[in-house]
Amino acid sequence: xxVLFGIFxxxxxxxxxxxxVHTRHLFVAVIxxxxxxxxxxxxxxxxxxxxxxxxEAAIGAGISTVLFLGALALTGEHERxxxxxxxxALSVVAVTTLIVIYATFDKPRFGDPLAPVHQHVSPWxxxxxxxxxxxxxxxTAVLASFRGYDTLGEVFVVFTAGIGxxxxxxxxxxxxxxxxxxxxxxxxxxxxHYLIPRIVGRLLIxxxxxxxxxxxxxxxxxxxxxxxxxxxxxxxxxxxALLEGEAxxxxxxxxxxxxxxxxxxxxxxxxxxxxxLMLGGNFLDYSVLAADPVVGQHRGILLIEAGVxxxxxxxxxxxxxxxxxxxxx
Amino acid sequence: xxxxxxxxxxxxxxxxxxxxxxxxxxxxxxxxLYTRIHAAxxxxxxxxxxxxxxxxxxxGVSLAAIKLAAILLFLLLTSPTASNALASAxxxxxxxxxxxxxxxxxxxx
Numbered sequence: 067x068x069v070l071f072g073i074f075x076x077x078x079x080x081x082x083x084x085x086x087v088h089t090r091h092l093f094v095a096v097i098x099x100x101x102x103x104x105x106x107x108x109x110x111x112x113x114x115x116x117x118x119x120x121x122e123a124a125i126g127a128g129i130s131t132v133l134f135l136g137a138l139a140l141t142g143e144h145e146r147x148x149x150x151x152x153x154x155a156l157s158v159v160a161v162t163t164l165i166v167i168y169a170t171f172d173k174p175r176f177g178d179p180l181a182p183v184h185q186h187v188s189p190w191x192x193x194x195x196x197x198x199x200x201x202x203x204x205x206t207a208v209l210a211s212f213r214g215y216d217t218l219g220e221v222f223v224v225f226t227a228g229i230g231x232x233x234x235x236x237x238x239x240x241x242x243x244x245x246x247x248x249x250x251x252x253x254x255x256x257x258x259h260y261l262i263p264r265i266v267g268r269l270l271i272x273x274x275x276x277x278x279x280x281x282x283x284x285x286x287x288x289x290x291x292x293x294x295x296x297x298x299x300x301x302x303x304x305x306x307a308l309l310e311g312e313a314x315x316x317x318x319x320x321x322x323x324x325x326x327x328x329x330x331x332x333x334x335x336x337x338x339x340x341x342x343l344m345l346g347g348n349f350l351d352y353s354v355l356a357a358d359p360v361v362g363q364h365r366g367i368l369l370i371e372a373g374v375x376x377x378x379x380x381x382x383x384x385x386x387x388x389x390x391x392x393x394x395x
Numbered sequence: 396x397x398x399x400x401x402x403x404x405x406x407x408x409x410x411x412x413x414x415x416x417x418x419x420x421x422x423x424x425x426x427x428l429y430t431r432i433h434a435a436x437x438x439x440x441x442x443x444x445x446x447x448x449x450x451x452x453x454x455g456v457s458l459a460a461i462k463l464a465a466i467l468l469f470l471l472l473t474s475p476t477a478s479n480a481l482a483s484a485x486x487x488x489x490x491x492x493x494x495x496x497x498x499x500x501x502x503x504x
Contacts, residue, residue, distance in 0.1 A: 262483075
């Protein structure tokens with residue numbers, strides 16, 4: 067049954083991907099990209115990868131779509147007709163597809179317990195999580211503790227991406243940027259003139275924030291963690307910005323605060339590593355953070371997940387504001 | 396009792412599925428945007444409500460049922476708002492409810 071659902075979802079994804087390539091209307095393409103991510107999230111969930119599914123749904127289907135729409139408001143809705151040869155592109159894609167299909171013949175069957183991925187370090191992680199870290203969610207244990215270096219790298223990638231966007235958009239916009247697309251209301255005012263979404267949004271934003279905190283701190287026990295929580299909290303603030311206007315959102319969370327969040331989260335993560343060095347352990351070895359190594363692991367994971375969440379929130383909001391403020395003047 | 400619950404949940408899931416199907420057909424077949432929104436909103440109000448209540452009956456009295464109830468409440472608040480916002484945006488963009496605009500052609504040009 068799982069295989070059947072998987073094939074169904076993957077077929078839908080192929081159809082969506084073809085539609086994205088086919089359409090010339092960029093707005094349609096953005097919405098289709100959101101659908102693609104949602105299908106991917108369902109597929110991840112089917113494969114029991116609930117953590118990844120949550121991330122994909124929050125970032126891929128949610129925030130990326132909003133950021134793409136923000137970018138579209140700055141450019142235009144129609145793709146320019148391509149002048150380069152399509153034959154070359156088509157042949158490259160065809161050859162790559164054939165190679166990938168050929169490679170799948172060597173893959174183990176779906177769910178095969180003898181697959182190489184289940185023979186390598188996975189059994190060791192599953193065995194050691196309960197005795198060394200003692201949290202139910204092995205994914206969080208692997209992400210935050212066993213492979214803490216990788217996650218530190220990811221946080222710095224997110225941080226660097228945020229800095230890059232701020233550099234690109236932080237430059238003074240040209241004085242006369244032309245018409246910024248069709249905007250029906252006064253720009254910067256959000257949806258103040260329109261009551262129904264405002265009231266429903268106001269009702270929901272506290273609960274979205276609360277859910278974000280739940281995902282953040284429940285990551286040890288169920289699917290969740292800093293990346294997902296950061297995306298959810300950023301989504302709540304973006305919703306606020308869409309409803310009440312960007313200026314109001316900046317009054318709540320000013321640029322300076324966002325930059326402090328961006329850097330502070332990464333700093334917190336690195337600081338936990340340095341603290342464990344100072345206490346006589348290895349870099350990012352949380353066992354030395356408390357008298358009992360298991361409690362130390364819990365503390366370390368809590369702190370670095372908080373760092374991840376803070377950085378992701380700061381970066382996503384900075385990127386959103388960079389796009390939104392660019393269109394205004 | 397368990398059999399009764401199963402039958403009730405089966406009926407709810409089937410009717411909910413039927414609403415989702417009708418909504419899908421309507422979204423494809425209706426002549427203009429507003430009627431299509433009307434059809435599509437059927438999917439995420441009646442369809443979603445019936446399916447979730449059907450699944451809640453399967454879950455019994457548990458944490459899963461409470462989570463499903465929370466999702467149901469969230470959907471009941473957001474889906475009609477989304478439909479309303481979509482229709483309102485179309486009206487602001489100048490699309491009159493009487494017009495039969497073939498949006499398919501716009502997409503496939």
